[in-house]
Structure formats: C-alpha cells, structure tokens
Amino acid sequence: MLRSFWEDSAKRNRAIVLVLVAAAALVWPLLTSKTIHFYGALSAIYALVALSLVILAGWTGQISLGHAAFLGFGTYIGQKLLTAGVPVPIAVLAVAAFGAVISLALGIPSLRLRGVYLTIVTLAFGAACQRYFFQLESVRGFRSHTVPRPSVFGISTASDKGLYYVVLVVFAIAIFMAWNLRRSDTGRTLFAIRDSEEAAQALAVHIAPYKIGAFALSAALATTAGLFYGMLYGATPGPDQFGILQSFFLLALPVVGGLESLWGAVVGGAFLATAQPLVNVFHIRLFLASSVALILVALSGYDGVTGMIAALYRSVRDALVGRERVRYGSFVPEAEAETNGKAHVHVKVLGEAVPGSVLRLRVHGAEVEQ
Amino acid sequence: MTRFLGYVVAGLANGTIYALVALGVVVIYRISRVVNLAQGAMGVFATFCFYYVFIGDWGLPVAAAFVLTLFVGAGLGVGVERAFVGPVRKRGTLVTLVMTVGVLLLLTEATVQIWGPNTPPIPSIFPDNAIRFGGTGVTAHQFATAASVLLLAGGLFYLLNRTRYGTAIESIAEDPGAARIVGLPVRRIVTATWAIGGASAALAGMLYIHLNTLDQISLTFVLIFSLVAAVLGGFNSLPVAVLGSLGVGVTFSLAQGYVKTPGFAELVVFLALLVVLLLRQQQTSLETVAEF
Numbered sequence: 001m002l003r004s005f006w007e008d009s010a011k012r013n014r015a016i017v018l019v020l021v022a023a024a025a026l027v028w029p030l031l032t033s034k035t036i037h038f039y040g041a042l043s044a045i046y047a048l049v050a051l052s053l054v055i056l057a058g059w060t061g062q063i064s065l066g067h068a069a070f071l072g073f074g075t076y077i078g079q080k081l082l083t084a085g086v087p088v089p090i091a092v093l094a095v096a097a098f099g100a101v102i103s104l105a106l107g108i109p110s111l112r113l114r115g116v117y118l119t120i121v122t123l124a125f126g127a128a129c130q131r132y133f134f135q136l137e138s139v140r141g142f143r144s145h146t147v148p149r150p151s152v153f154g155i156s157t158a159s160d161k162g163l164y165y166v167v168l169v170v171f172a173i174a175i176f177m178a179w180n181l182r183r184s185d186t187g188r189t190l191f192a193i194r195d196s197e198e199a200a201q202a203l204a205v206h207i208a209p210y211k212i213g214a215f216a217l218s219a220a221l222a223t224t225a226g227l228f229y230g231m232l233y234g235a236t237p238g239p240d241q242f243g244i245l246q247s248f249f250l251l252a253l254p255v256v257g258g259l260e261s262l263w264g265a266v267v268g269g270a271f272l273a274t275a276q277p278l279v280n281v282f283h284i285r286l287f288l289a290s291s292v293a294l295i296l297v298a299l300s301g302y303d304g305v306t307g308m309i310a311a312l313y314r315s316v317r318d319a320l321v322g323r324e325r326v327r328y329g330s331f332v333p334e335a336e337a338e339t340n341g342k343a344h345v346h347v348k349v350l351g352e353a354v355p356g357s358v359l360r361l362r363v364h365g366a367e368v369e370q
Numbered sequence: 371m372t373r374f375l376g377y378v379v380a381g382l383a384n385g386t387i388y389a390l391v392a393l394g395v396v397v398i399y400r401i402s403r404v405v406n407l408a409q410g411a412m413g414v415f416a417t418f419c420f421y422y423v424f425i426g427d428w429g430l431p432v433a434a435a436f437v438l439t440l441f442v443g444a445g446l447g448v449g450v451e452r453a454f455v456g457p458v459r460k461r462g463t464l465v466t467l468v469m470t471v472g473v474l475l476l477l478t479e480a481t482v483q484i485w486g487p488n489t490p491p492i493p494s495i496f497p498d499n500a501i502r503f504g505g506t507g508v509t510a511h512q513f514a515t516a517a518s519v520l521l522l523a524g525g526l527f528y529l530l531n532r533t534r535y536g537t538a539i540e541s542i543a544e545d546p547g548a549a550r551i552v553g554l555p556v557r558r559i560v561t562a563t564w565a566i567g568g569a570s571a572a573l574a575g576m577l578y579i580h581l582n583t584l585d586q587i588s589l590t591f592v593l594i595f596s597l598v599a600a601v602l603g604g605f606n607s608l609p610v611a612v613l614g615s616l617g618v619g620v621t622f623s624l625a626q627g628y629v630k631t632p633g634f635a636e637l638v639v640f641l642a643l644l645v646v647l648l649l650r651q652q653q654t655s656l657e658t659v660a661e662f
Contacts, residue, residue, distance in 0.1 A: 061464050065407075065471070109647040116405050117647055119467065120597045123407075127594050128640035131633030194464075244594075245587055248475045255468055288483055291475035298458055298469045 021266070025168060029161045037160035039273045041232050044167040045225050047269025050254040051174055051262070052221035057251070058259035059187065060214040061194030062111070065247045066122030067222045069129035070099050072242030074226020076140045079147045079236050082227075088152045092170065092224055099223025100216040111211040114197055118215065126244040134239035144237070147230040157231060167228050174221055175262055181217075182262070190214055249287050252294040258304030267305050377627040378620055383512040383581070385619020386519040390574035391589070392596035392611040393523055394567040398447075399605040400530060401539050401563040402459065405597070407470040408450060410589035411477035412568055413575030416443040418481050418586075420576055421490045436495045439576060440569045446477075447568020448561050456560070474590065481586045494580040515577045519612070522570065527608045539563060591636075595622065598643045601650075618642075 029037055049067060057063050074095050081091040106125055110117035134140045149157040157163040181187045192200040193207055200207060230236055256271050258264025271293070279286045302308045391409055398406045416439050424435035454473050458465045496514040530536035538559050542549045550556050575589055582588070595618045596611075603610030618639060625635040 057464065057468075063464065063467055063471075105644070109644050113647065113650060116467065117601065119405070119407075120594075120601060121643060121647065124594050124598065124636075124640040124643050127591055128633070128636045131636040132631070133633075133637075135632050243587070244590065245475070245478065248471050251468065251471055252475065255472075259468075285479050285483055287475055288479035291472050291479055294472040295454060295469065295476060298465055298472060299454070301461070 022172075029164055034160065037164060038232070039276055041160045041164040041167060041228075042276075043269040043273035044164055044171055045228050045232065045269075046250075046253055046272045047265050048167070048171050048174060048225035048228075049222050049250050050257060050268035051171070051178060051265035052218040052225070053251060053254040054259060054262065054265050055178060055181075055221070056214055056218035058254065058261075058264065059182070059190045059194060060211055062211060062215065063116075063119045063251065064122040064215070064218065065119055065244065065251065066106070066126040066129070067218075067250045068242045068244070068246035069122075069126045069133075070102070070219050070222035071226040071229055071246075071250070072129060072134055072239070073099060073102065073139075074223035075147075075230035075236055075242070076134065076226075077223075078227030079145055079230050082148045082150065082231070083145070088150055088157075088166070088227075092227060095227045096220035096224045099219040099221075099226075103216045103219030104212065107212040107215040111215060112208045118211075122247075123244065126247050130239050130243040134242065140236055140239060144235045146235050147233070149231050149234065160232065163228065163232055170224065170228070174224075175265065179262055186210070245287060249290055252290040254304070256290070256293045256297050256304055258306030260303050261306045261310075263306040264304050271305075373627070374624075377623045379508055380627075381620035381623025382616055383508070383515065383619075384578075384623060385616035386512075386516045387574050387578045387581070388592060388595045388599060388619050389523065389612040389615035390515075390519050390570055390577070391592055392599045392615045393519075393526060393608065394570040394574070395593075395596055395600050396603070396605055396608055396611050397526060397530070397563060397570070398567040399600075401543055401560055402451070402455060402466075403543050404455060404459070404463065404466045404470065405600075405605060406450075406455075406567065407467070407593070408473040408477060409567070409571050409596075410575075410591075410593035411474045411481075411586075412443060412446045412450065413571035413573075414579075414586050414589045415477045415481050415575075416446060416568075416572035417492060417575035417579050417589075418485050418490070420572075421492055422485050425493070432493050433495050436576065439572050443572020443575075444565035444569040447564040447566070447571070450568070451560060451564040478586050478590065487585060489585050490579075492576060492579040494577070511577075511580065515581075518573070518577075522573075523608060523612045526566070530608065535559070595619070595639060598639060598646070601643065602646060 029040060032040075049071060053064070053067060077098055078091055078095050081094055082088070086094070106121050107118065110121040135142075149163065151157060151162075152166050155162050155166055157166055189200065189205055189210055192203070192205065193210055197207055253268035253271060254264050255268075257266065257268030271290075275289055275293075276286060279289050297304055300308065302311055391413070394409050395406055398404070398409070419442050420435055420439040424430045424438055425432065428435075430438065450473055454469050455466060458469050494511045496509075496511040498509045498511055500509055530539060538549065538554050541552075542554065542556055542559060546556055574592070578589060578592060596615060599614030599618050600611045602614040621642060622635045622639055625638040
C-alpha cells in the first residue's frame with residue numbers, strides 16, 4: 001500500500017508539497033514577531049472564506065457577491081454566543097448552521113432558476129445587510145462590542161499566534177472535508193453541473209439541490225470565518241466593514257489563488273498576507289491592488305496562481321521528458337489536442353469503480369456528425 | 371395623501387435613474403450576454419471626471435463638460451469591452467462575470483485613489499427651480515431626467531426591436547462567427563452598443579449624484595435596484611426594465627418615507643426580489659437560454 005503510493009510519482013510529489021506547506025504553516029509563527037502574527041491569522045481566516053468561494057464558484061459555477069454579509073453575521077452572532085460563555089467549538093457549529101439557514105432563504109428562490117440570479121440576490125442581500133440588518137440593535141447597532149477570546153481545547157487565543165493555530169486547525173478540517181467532497185460523486189456532480197447544466201440534467205441529475213447544498217456549505221464556511229474574524233479584531237467592526245465592496249474583494253482572493261483548486265484557497269489567503277504590507281508601503285488601496293490582480297489573472301487565461309504554477313510545472317516536465325507539448329490549464333482546465341477528425345479517449349480508473357459513479361469528461365469545439 | 375403623492379413623485383424621479391442604469395445593463399446584455407456589474411462604477415468614474423477634471427481642472431462650462439462626460443462614458447464602455455470583457459468572453463460566463471466584478475472594483479477604487487473619498491456636489495445643466503405639481507414640487511432637473519430617460523428608452527426600443535441594427539445585435543449575440551460570415555461589421559456593432567451602454571451610465575451618474583450627493587459606491591447600490599428591475603424582464607426587455615425600475619423607485623421611496631428605520635427600503639427591495647424570483651418560472655424559450 002505504502003510502497004505503491006510512493007511509486008506513484010504524482011501522488012508522492014503532492015504529498016511532499018503538502019507536508020512542506022503544512023510544516024511551513026506550523027513553524028513560521030515561531031520565527032516572527034507579533035505584528036506579523038496578526039496578518040497570519042487574518043490570512044488564515046480569509047483562506048477559509050476563499051475556500052468557501054472555491055466550492056461555490058470554482059466547483060459549482062455560481063458567484064456569490066454577498067459573502068461579506070455572511071462574514072458579518074458570523075462576527076455579530078459569534079460575538080453574542082461567545083459573550084454568553086458558549087465554548088468556541090459549539091459556537092462554530094451554531095454560527096455555521098445559522099449561515100446555512102440564511103443561505104437557504106437566498107438559495108432556494110434563486111438557484112432553482114438557471115442564470116445569474118444567485119449573484120443578483122446575494123448582491124441585494126449584501127446591500128440589505130449593510131444598510132439594514134447590521135444596523136439593527138439586536139444584531140450590531142451603533143456601538144462596538146468586545147469579543148471575548150476564550151481558550152479552545154487548551155490553546156489560548158489571547159495572542160494572535162494562538163488564534164492563528166486555532167483557525168489553522170479549523171481550516172485544515174474544512175479543506176480535508178472539501179477534498180473528500182471533491183473526490184466523491186457529489187463533487188463530480190457539482191463539476192458536471194458547472195460545465196453544462198443541460199448535460200447534467202440529461203444524466204438525470206437533479207440540479208437545484210446540488211447547487212443549493214453547495215451554497216449552504218459555502219455560506220456555513222464563510223460565517224465560521226466571520227466568528228474568528230470578530231475574535232481577531234477583539235471587537236465588532238462597523239457594518240461598512242462587511243459591505244458590498246468587501247464582497248467583491250473576497251471574490252478576488254480565490255480568483256487570484258485559483259478558483260478550482262484547493263490550493264487556490266491557501267494562495268488566496270496568503271495573497272492577502274503579502275499584499276497588505278506591500279500596499280501599506282506603497283500607499284495604494286488594498287482593494288485597488290486586488291482588483292488589478294484579479295483582472296490580470298482573469299486575462300491570463302490560467303486558473304489563478306496555482307493554475308499558472310501547475311501549467312509551468314507540466315510544460316517543464318513535458319520538455320524534460322520529451323513528450324509532445326500540450327497547452328494545459330485555463331480558467332476551466334482543458335488539455336488541447338489536435339485530432340484528425342477522430343478522437344480517442346483512454347480512461348484509466350484506478351481502484352474499484354463503484355457502480356453509479358460519475359466520470360467527468362469534456363470535449364471542446366467538437367462538431368458532432370449527424 | 372399629499373405626503374403619499376410626494377413620495378410617489380420622488381420615487382418616480384429616482385426610478386427614472388434606476389431605469390437609465392437598467393437600460394445600459396439590458397443593452398449590454400443584449401449584445402454580450404453578460405450582466406455588466408461595472409455599470410454603476412463606470413457612471414461614477416465618468417461623473418468624477420466631469421466634476422474634478424472638466425469643471426475643476428479645465429474650467430469648462432457645465433454644458434460642454436456634460437457632453438464631454440457622455441463621450442468619456444462611451445469611451446469607458448468601449449474600453450471595458452475591448453480590454454477586459456471581450457478577451458475573456460469566449461471562456462465562459464463565469465469568467466466574464468468575474469471580470470465585470472474586477473472592473474467594478476478597479477473603477478470604484480481608482481476613483482477613491484485619485485480623487486479621495488469625497489462626495490462632490492455635481493452641478494446639473496438643468497435648473498433646480500421647483501415646478502409646483504399638485505401638492506408636491508418637482509424640480510426642472512427631475513423633469514429633464516424623466517424626459518431624457520423616456521426619450522432614450524424609446525429610441526433604444528426602436529433601435530433594438532424595429533431596425534436592422536437591432537437584428538444585427540441579436541445575431542451577434544447568438545453567434546458572432548455566423549454574423550461575420552453574412553457580412554455584419556461585428557466589431558463596429560459591438561463597440562457601438564457598449565458605447566451606448568457606457569454613455570447611459572455616465573448620464574445616470576451625473577443625474578443621480580446631482581440629486582443625492584453621494585460617494586463612489588452609491589451608483590453600485592443603484593445598480594442593484596436596476597438589476598432587480600432588469601430581472602423582471604429577464605435582462606432582455608427594455609419596457610419591462612423601465613417600468614420595473616419605476617416600480618422599484620416608488621417602492622423604495624414609500625418604504626423610506628413611511629418607515630424611518632435606516633435601510634428599511636433596501637430590505638423591502640431585497641424581499642421583493644426574492645418574491646419575484648419565487649414567482650418566476652424556468653425559462654424554456656431558446657432565446658432566453660443563456661447560461662449566465
């Protein structure tokens with residue numbers, strides 16, 4: 001088992017990268033100063049938001065422009081729970097459930113229709129939250145409230161370093177769950193829906209529940225991130241901190257990182273950590289810098305920074321091995337190949353194929369002969 | 371009753387501006403099959419050019435600056451299409467929509483970066499004299515706004531639904547390759563359509579910010595109301611978008627007038643959108659099948 005794993009070079013490389021990144025994420029706070037810890041914790045929180053958008057936009061093909069509002073609900077509701085003395089793990093679950101329930105109210109009317117409706121509903125939701133819900137005395141009101149920072153399983157979150165480790169654990173759990181989801185039939189069905197709703201429908205996939213479910217998961221992750229956001233700042237920020245501009249910025253993170261891969265969420269969070277200090281030095285606005293990054297990445301045709309790295313790695317490997325050059329990667333991954341009118345596809349399924357499994361295959365620009 | 375009428379008139383005045391933004395969104399959707407989320411930001415950028423550059427720096431008279439701003443808006447529309455939306459369009463609607471979000475963020479933040487987070491008093495070419503109208507007063511500016519919107523809506527409706535140009539737009543949206551084969555000047559028509567969309571955004575920006583002195587993000591809030599109206603017509607219908615905008619404007623104004631809770635109007639519009647979507651059936655007609 002272990003030997004076969006080690007002999008599969010792709011899996012081995014992936015495992016090595018994973019271990020290195022995990023080690024780096026664990027070790028760096030020990031070597032740096034306090035101010036940097038703050039940005040580290042913030043990055044981990046934003047990585048959680050980026051992950052939620054990877055699942056929604058990258059895998060399901062739906063764009064939410066109201067994620068800042070979910071972040072806000074997480075912060076405000078989380079503050080109330082923590083002040084009431086609820087332990088953090090239970091508060092996380094409660095807040096996530098709250099986010100999922102709100103998302104159903106938005107998702108059910110809009111996601112049963114095909115089109116941009118979710119984007120518009122979430123945009124209107126973001127505006128309503130910024131101007132109405134967050135102004136309510138029962139949600140936030142005009143005064144800022146302090147957010148307590150209780151210990152979690154013996155880890156003190158009083159310092160930003162401790163909080164960083166807590167968020168890191170939550171992020172690791174979330175990304176593991178997402179990874180599992182992606183490998184499952186549900187994950188493949190989400191991809192099928194993203195690529196073509198008609199084709200998925202033709203395969204007897206009931207589309208709406210998948211889209212609604214993905215949105216609920218995404219919203220739950222975003223509200224969870226909000227809880228830690230409030231803990232990091234130690235007080236509830238004003239409603240404008242969770243306004244619609246913030247939502248646009250949140251969308252930029254996973255797009256810059258890579259909308260389709262789980263690493264994209266990690267890179268998206270790290271992007272914030274590196275961009276924020278740079279932006280402070282050069283006196284440009286963070287959102288301006290991220291919008292430029294977003295546009296450049298979208299124009300590049302690659303799936304974010306991770307897509308670029310993957311494409312670079314593959315083309316170097318192909319050049320070294322002497323294989324025919326193939327252009328890999330775009331926003332939606334594709335491997336272009338010239339055929340003389342007849343395309344052959346070889347599919348190798350490793351391991352046991354469960355009956356009823358979904359396999360994803362896409363053919364671009366093909367004219368089907370009648 | 372007087373109070374009610376007053377709110378209705380004020381709502382109609384704002385509704386005409388929502389209609390203006392909605393018209394731009396629909397026109398651009400008709401040609402590019404993309405909901406241009408940067409519509410409000412384009413308007414704000416043009417309006418800030420109007421105030422700070424044309425009037426402030428160059429000292430132009432208001433009327434000349436006004437006309438120049440319309441050209442700036444048209445140029446912005448063309449620029450956004452050429453540089454940003456056009457290149458990614460064939461890669462799918464998800465990327466295109468993300469791109470319009472990027473442009474929205476870029477233009478909004480560039481406005482703040484260049485001119486600061488100010489709320490400049492935008493002058494109008496129309497006088498602000500109140501015209502008594504029953505129990506309520508309407509300014510000449512508001513009348514002119516309503517008139518220009520109706521004029522533009524009528525003109526666009528004629529252009530898109532009754533002329534060969536409109537048919538060309540439809541065919542380009544369906545299949546640009548086929549449109550080129552039958553000899554349509556595709557690039558020129560796409561450019562012209564985005565120019566119309568951009569100019570209408572600039573017009574909306576100047577008219578709206580004159581009425582409500584507001585900051586950079588305000589027109590994106592307006593865009594939300596316009597999108598709600600455009601949803602009613604499935605992003606395709608100009609008359610529905612205009613009527614819907616007026617309806618949203620009146621609803622907003624009444625909600626704001628009678629309930630003093632801040633943001634209550636936004637809440638009502640949001641809930642109305644949910645109800646509209648719940649009542650809406652899945653479109654099956656081929657013409658409106660667009661993934662995004």
